[in-house]
């Protein structure tokens with residue numbers, strides 16, 4: 001029913017699709033990232049992009065990928081798309097030779113549950129980069 005593809009964020013049409021999904025899933029809660037950095041995925045239903053995710057090299061943890069965004073259009077929630085996108089992203093992180101994937105959630109039970117499902121563990125980074133109530137997640141992948 002859904003097809004997941006790694007996409008080229010520096011392509012204008014792809015960047016437009018990623019920006020639109022970002023707008024529809026994050027509203028104004030997070031800044032639009034530079035899609036020409038890192039690795040990006042789109043999940044399609046037929047030809048319509050319905051979810052996206054991205055990973056960049058971590059600025060805080062050596063040799064780690066930072067899972068920086070994931071968003072699924074509301075009408076496609078509950079189909080396990082975050083989990084599927086995480087698997088694709090981890091395969092890429094392994095190919096890049098990164099030792100771990102790290103991420104964070106803030107007041108987001110659905111996303112935190114997906115990190116648990118995917119085998120991530122809570123951890124305390126040496127330099128926390130977000131909010132006092134943020135949960136930090138890490139999965140060792142090599």
Ligand SMILES: CC(C)(COP(=O)(O)OP(=O)(O)OC[C@H]1O[C@@H](n2cnc3c(N)ncnc32)[C@H](O)[C@@H]1OP(=O)(O)O)[C@@H](O)C(=O)NCCC(=O)NCCS
Pocket residue numbers: 025026070071072073074075076077078079080081082083104105106108110111113114
């Ligand atoms: C977090 C997010 C990516 C999860 O999407 P997803 O892959 O569809 O997640 P799941 O399939 O695990 O479903 C998540 C939850 O949505 C709820 N859900 C499922 N189907 C639903 C439906 N039809 N309508 C409303 N809610 C539904 C359930 O609570 C479900 O959790 P549970 O089944 O574990 O109880 C998505 O909610 C989203 O895009 N949120 C906005 C952006 C965001 O918060 N990104 C993550 C930042 S850390």
